[in-house]
Amino acid sequence: MTLDEIKAKVKPFLFKYIKKPDLKDDEDFFASKLINSLFAMQLVMFIEKEFKIKVEDNDLQIKNFNSIDSISALVTGKLGTQGG
Amino acid sequence: MELTKEQEQAREAFKVFVNEHVAPHADAFDREQRIPEELIMLIAQTGYFGLIVPEQYGGKAGDMITYGLLCEEMGRGSASLLSLITVHGMVAQAILRWGSSAVKERWLRKLAAGEVIGAFALTEPNVGSDAKSVETIAVKKDGEFVLNGTKRWTSFGQRADLFLIIAQCEGKPTAFLLKKDTPGLSLEPIKDTFGFRAAMMAELTMNNCHITEDNLVGRIGFGVTHVATHALDYGRYTVGWGCVGLGRACLEASLSYTAQRVQFGTYLRKHQLIQHMITDMIVSVTAARLLCLNAGYLKDAGDPRTGMETSIAKYFASTMVVKAALDTVQIHGANGISNDYPVQRYLRDAKVMEIIEGSSQMQQIIIARYGYQEYL
Numbered sequence: 001m002t003l004d005e006i007k008a009k010v011k012p013f014l015f016k017y018i019k020k021p022d023l024k025d026d027e028d029f030f031a032s033k034l035i036n037s038l039f040a041m042q043l044v045m046f047i048e049k050e051f052k053i054k055v056e057d058n059d060l061q062i063k064n065f066n067s068i069d070s071i072s073a074l075v076t077g078k079l080g081t082q083g084g
Numbered sequence: 085m086e087l088t089k090e091q092e093q094a095r096e097a098f099k100v101f102v103n104e105h106v107a108p109h110a111d112a113f114d115r116e117q118r119i120p121e122e123l124i125m126l127i128a129q130t131g132y133f134g135l136i137v138p139e140q141y142g143g144k145a146g147d148m149i150t151y152g153l154l155c156e157e158m159g160r161g162s163a164s165l166l167s168l169i170t171v172h173g174m175v176a177q178a179i180l181r182w183g184s185s186a187v188k189e190r191w192l193r194k195l196a197a198g199e200v201i202g203a204f205a206l207t208e209p210n211v212g213s214d215a216k217s218v219e220t221i222a223v224k225k226d227g228e229f230v231l232n233g234t235k236r237w238t239s240f241g242q243r244a245d246l247f248l249i250i251a252q253c254e255g256k257p258t259a260f261l262l263k264k265d266t267p268g269l270s271l272e273p274i275k276d277t278f279g280f281r282a283a284m285m286a287e288l289t290m291n292n293c294h295i296t297e298d299n300l301v302g303r304i305g306f307g308v309t310h311v312a313t314h315a316l317d318y319g320r321y322t323v324g325w326g327c328v329g330l331g332r333a334c335l336e337a338s339l340s341y342t343a344q345r346v347q348f349g350t351y352l353r354k355h356q357l358i359q360h361m362i363t364d365m366i367v368s369v370t371a372a373r374l375l376c377l378n379a380g381y382l383k384d385a386g387d388p389r390t391g392m393e394t395s396i397a398k399y400f401a402s403t404m405v406v407k408a409a410l411d412t413v414q415i416h417g418a419n420g421i422s423n424d425y426p427v428q429r430y431l432r433d434a435k436v437m438e439i440i441e442g443s444s445q446m447q448q449i450i451i452a453r454y455g456y457q458e459y460l
């Protein structure tokens with residue numbers, strides 16, 4: 001799966017929760033007040049279900065989840081090692 | 085929604101277990117403010133603590149609907165006992181989801197077997213709903229963490245062997261495992277509460293408790309967003325189902341009482357105002373069960389919507405069960421407040437359901453916000 005294909009799947013999910021149509025791919029939304037308390041786990045579940053990969057304890061770093069670019073990079077890396 | 089044959093069989097087994105070992109004794113548990121050790125051991129032997137733990141850790145790898153059915157039956161028998169299933173399960177689920185492989189190996193088998201009992205320690209004297217603001221501090225020092233602080237209302241804190249503690253580490257909420265025998269940890273039983281009197285709650289004081297680094301669950305800073313949120317989602321799910329069970333207990337008591345008690349020359353069941361209350365109970369218990377089933381199906385499917393649907397189910401189920409319990413006491417008249425009937429316990433326990441695992445107000449805030457995301 002290409003990075004663009006991954007982003008094309010990540011964006012509709014994020015925009016459901018983050019009401020900011022002009023959110024840039026490298027913009028940090030995690031630090032903002034744009035998300036609710038359930039969102040972090042919803043994001044993990046979305047990533048796992050959509051890309052058939054497992055998010056593990058050592059993936060828990062803000063830089064893996066805080067922007068469209070970072071999520072897509074995490075998924076790309078995992079698809080490489082876990083094979084999707 | 086139809087249950088599978090296996091789920092039906094499991095449900096029957098849970099029902100028989102609760103009818104024999106829980107429901108007839110639940111008033112005594114409430115009076116004595118404890119769950120007998122023999123019952124905890126029996127639950128362990130029957131495999132209920134490991135119901136949804138994967139087989140590789142000695143569990144039964146059951147599905148979430150079956151787990152819900154267990155919680156429903158436990159809730160019907162004793163809400164205090166249900167809370168043991170809740171908090172123990174929350175610790176197991178937190179480890180399963182975010183523990184390192186070493187932590188999983190160390191604890192999951194023992195938790196699944198009930199050799200180790202887990203408890204969840206988030207709430208503090210000064211911090212409840214605003215979980216991220218916990219005041220317990222963990223300081224990293226020489227390859228260890230040192231914990232200081234106080235946790236309150238820890239269900240089964242009097243009995244647990246292992247605590248999941250949420251503390252601030254480097255200024256960020258973080259989850260740790262703390263063994264009961266850790267030097268510096270002291271436990272004070274909390275007694276004489278309004279409801280959940282047999283939940284063996286405790287206040288925990290941590291005074292320079294040293295734990296090794298491998299007791300971290302998840303990573304520093306992820307204790308609330310990922311670890312507690314995940315554990316609380318499971319907790320909420322069990323509480324939602326427990327409310328369905330408690331609602332059924334209310335309904336069954338009301339049906340039975342109104343079929344025997346005569347006023348104005350006829351059974352209470354013949355009076356239409358009584359029928360109104362019975363109707364509302366049937367409808368609301370049924371609706372709560374459907375919401376819980378929905379949350380359970382989404383959990384089994386790994387669907388991210390399950391968190392919100394669980395919140396909705398818990399909110400509805402806990403609200404409806406308070407009304408059901410109030411009506412049940414009303415239907416019983418003066419007997420409703422007597423120790424000769426369990427219905428006063430149902431009411432006391434029902435009220436607690438609106439406070440634990442995220443109060444009704446917390447659910448309302450989350451659900452309303454979701455409404456704007458989903459429907460706007």
Ligand SMILES: Cc1cc2nc3c(=O)[nH]c(=O)nc-3n(C[C@H](O)[C@H](O)[C@H](O)COP(=O)(O)OP(=O)(O)OC[C@H]3O[C@@H](n4cnc5c(N)ncnc54)[C@H](O)[C@@H]3O)c2cc1C
Nearest residue numbers: 204205206207211212213237238239280439440441443445
């Ligand atoms: C029987 C029982 C067992 C428990 N077991 C455990 C356990 O095992 N582990 C554990 O960690 N905790 C446990 N708790 C604690 C429970 O989780 C807390 O009581 C709960 O989270 C609420 O926190 P609080 O009591 O500090 O109330 P507060 O957070 O102080 O809230 C007080 C009231 O204000 C409302 N409120 C707060 N903030 C807002 C807001 N922003 N808007 C509107 N209303 C608001 C709340 O809904 C509540 O009605 C238990 C509690 C009980 C009663």
